[in-house]
Amino acid sequence: MKFGGTSVADVERMRRVAAFVKREADAGHSVVVAVSAMAGETNRLVALCADAGPPDPALDVRNVEYDAVVASGEQVTSGLVALILQKMGYRARSWQGWQAPIRTDNAHGKARILAIPEEPLGDAIDNGEIAVVAGFQGVAEDGRISTLGRGGSDTTAVALAAALKAERCDIYTDVDGVYTTDPRISKQARRLDRVSYEEMLEMASLGAKVLQTRSVELAMAYKVPVRVLSSFGPPDAPTPGTLICDEEDIVEKQIVSAVTLSKDEAKISLMSVPDEPGKAAQIFGLLADAGINIDMIIQSPSRQAGANISFTMAESELARAVDALSLAKEKIGYVQMLSDKNVVKVSVIGVGMRSHTGVASTMFRALADKSINIQNISTSEIKISVLIASEYGELAVRALHQAYGLDRAQGAA
């Protein structure tokens, strides 16, 4: 059972968390609880670190101390939740990352979990003790405290479930499951009973912020069924939530399961790039060296000369990309650079695409019916994404949600 920052925002809320744990323990389950820091606490600690010594890429030692400071947030929550459970008469204890131990690599600030031994945690649980594990942290190979990066507590929970061969990993959060689209955009959005790992992975990387990508990858690799459900309902009768599971365990497969909208997009177009072999390699090599992740790429013949090349990236990386390309203008030999922040990415996702044709044409027709111009397209085996002007984002999501039969009335089956 994993509980995030808003679910453990104060001692009163932690008592509600303990009530959820009580229900599972009383039902005879062995329970491991992974907890985040109290809401706001991580931000407070990060701000203290920034004040003490801003991050410096050249000095990784700073990330090590950042980890020591920030990991204290989860340490506090784990101890308090254990105290509350003890007060309720349960045998419970807190486990810090170094105690479990949750072994990670040395990439401080964004460490990856390498292994969690089955003992001593498994022994304690077999012995009837509720384990309350500090999320988001581990102990690195260098013996220092490490943190997994933002949202890392989801990963802690899934990794624990995998290591302990748990029946299921329940992620309690502030929404009651995974939806066919963002309910704030379409009132027709429906909660999905089940969704496959692969679909969830696409959704996580396409702007649905329910789960951290890394935690879904881990769940898929170790085939851990993950349930997302709300921590705000009554503890004795939780909402069913959404089960994230193997594709084979989903009986009624939809062609398209969900429509997502990603607003964190920006586009750069380089006009009249000389038509020489190796040009694209030069441009994207240069951007890769600058640490910029490129997403959709389109190359088309220019009316003037050479080719126009346009591509997208996260909005936060636009400025750096523009800088890097400006410096290399002569070397690359483009005539003009255009950049645009007013773009969004709309995607349809579904494992059913593998075996169905016509999914793309339905998408393009639905968008054309609303006179929405498609600027870029990218596809994978189970998703199609289009780049469009920001102002049409919500409209496109609603149109696609209807076009694929996801709206509430039709989707009831």
Place this chain on the structure above:
Amino acid sequence: MKFGGTSVADVERMRRVAAFVKREADAGHSVVVAVSAMAGETNRLVALCADAGPPDPALDVRNVEYDAVVASGEQVTSGLVALILQKMGYRARSWQGWQAPIRTDNAHGKARILAIPEEPLGDAIDNGEIAVVAGFQGVAEDGRISTLGRGGSDTTAVALAAALKAERCDIYTDVDGVYTTDPRISKQARRLDRVSYEEMLEMASLGAKVLQTRSVELAMAYKVPVRVLSSFGPPDAPTPGTLICDEEDIVEKQIVSAVTLSKDEAKISLMSVPDEPGKAAQIFGLLADAGINIDMIIQSPSRQAGANISFTMAESELARAVDALSLAKEKIGYVQMLSDKNVVKVSVIGVGMRSHTGVASTMFRALADKSINIQNISTSEIKISVLIASEYGELAVRALHQAYGLDRAQGAA
């Protein structure tokens, strides 16, 4: 170098701490820094624990979780101070109790340090790294985080100095040394250049709150010279402070070095206790079973029948003592119980007492001159304490300070 909570209250103050450390490091010293939690932080964490599950003497597991929560305060400070030193260009790293490791017994909440291995801390220092150690905490034999109780960071600092065979342990605090008496009581109070371990030990247990008793015991056992000095002066020219050292290292021995006032005192008198063998054993056995520490005891014949027995304890323990004795009234057979909170203990302390006579008579004469009535007396080899009415406390301190030649003008030599 040890810095307490007010010295690390915020990042700005921590930068001042780093400036003190810089001075020592630049002078070519190997430096270990022990830090407390930011002022107010420990109280905040203790309050969270009290809300989550109040302490229950029958459940020691609660103290274990309390330790996990509260120790996070020093964890944060150690990381931040290391970050600041790194920012200033020094090689520095934080050490948590479990990393050093500072091994303690299993008495969670009030653990005692058992051992600190010379490695890996010593290796890091020899390697030119500044070690910033989280004070107040360690790792218990059970592998869990332990805390040393309030003021425990002083003990951490002295234990580190002993383990690493440091030349000296500098305790930076909000006063600039140890005084002949509390300067708020007597303007004639003088800072002592040197004071012996034994005198400091008596002073610590008699209300002078400069150092925690346990830290002085440890310094005495391992002969660690401890210097108490202010963290509020300019970092490049620190005040001399007071050196706490071996008696043999003090050239100019005073007969009396200091006068202390302890206000946390209460007195119980049992009237007309039957004059039978074993009565005192019965009374004090009963109080010991109730966990009450008894200090000064006087037995005198009663005018009515039997004996009157009176004794003192900490004011906070008075209510429990009265309860325990009321319940046992018939068993003990006393006629009446009187209790009094309006008492204070005034003490004069000095290693010179061992070789000088007339110290007590000087004390009694000085108090008689001010018409102050002595209710109880207790002595040790190097101190004399008297119990008097609260209202005369400050007057008695000033009178004794003058009587023993401690006042500013005379004591200048």
